């Protein structure tokens with residue numbers, strides 16, 4: 001199927017044939033990520049020099065949110081604007097999506113009026129059903145299962161600061177959540193080691209580990225082992241959106257999995273600390289780490305803007 005604009009014209013001549021979606025990290029190849037990281041740097045540099053770049057002039061991004069967001073909403077909205085396009089924000093509170101309209105019908109309608117769609121929802125199945133019925137590219141802005149835009153920005157940040165991530169060691173101290181499973185896909189795609197450490201009862205689900213992901217994954221019962229000589233230490237909230245009822249039991253279970261100065265000291269001296277934010281100081285990370293010299297959390301957040309511009313440009317225009 002050709003990529004049809006609502007008027008029936010091709011969105012961009014470079015695209016012929018299949019629509020590409022970005023629903024999980026494994027949707028792109030290593031070669032495509034190499035391009036996207038280079039392109040993110042180019043777009044960032046241009047933006048910093050106040051140079052206009054409008055490849056998506058007249059294009060509309062629909063942003064559908066079923067969960068809260070600060071960074072994702074702002075980075076996509078500012079990003080499409082910086083590329084010459086326009087964003088429409090939708091949520092389940094005041095659209096028919098919240099009143100039971102089938103996701104397949106919503107996809108048919110929304111994709112006939114817009115050029116690209118970003119969705120933050122609960123189940124991965126919802127976004128896959130939406131994409132299967134969409135005429136335009138669909139981007140995963142976070143589901144319970146994956147958060148690919150965040151990990152793409154995180155790795156772009158690592159590449160910017162430290163160079164290629166291939167062969168490096170990424171330590172994850174925290175929950176087996178959407179971020180952790182996305183990092184596992186990234187490790188397989190980009191060929192680095194991902195060390196995972198969480199308390200008993202909060203381990204990765206074996207049936208979610210597919211393909212050769214096990215070759216790049218090391219499960220460490222002790223977070224000290226995960227952090228030893230790591231190039232990057234990362235964590236996330238202990239209780240993700242949608243799991244709030246488990247908050248008190250999670251706080252008790254994860255209390256020894258806070259990224260502390262002691263854990264960071266085990267990593268390489270040049271190791272970076274990342275957190276997708278929002279963060280809870282004194283829970284998953286010590287204030288002295290997130291606000292300390294190895295933390296790149298603000299760069300990481302900023303890079304959502306530029307890596308997602310590269311993503312939207314790529315999905316609509318191909319390689320430029």
Ligand code: CP
Pocket residue numbers: 068069070071072073142150276277278
């Ligand atoms: N990291 C992230 O996705 O932040 P928001 O929930 O604010 O979008």
Ligand code: NVA
Pocket residue numbers: 142147177178179236237239240241276277278
């Ligand atoms: N794992 C977190 C990420 C928030 C950006 C959540 O899903 O709530």
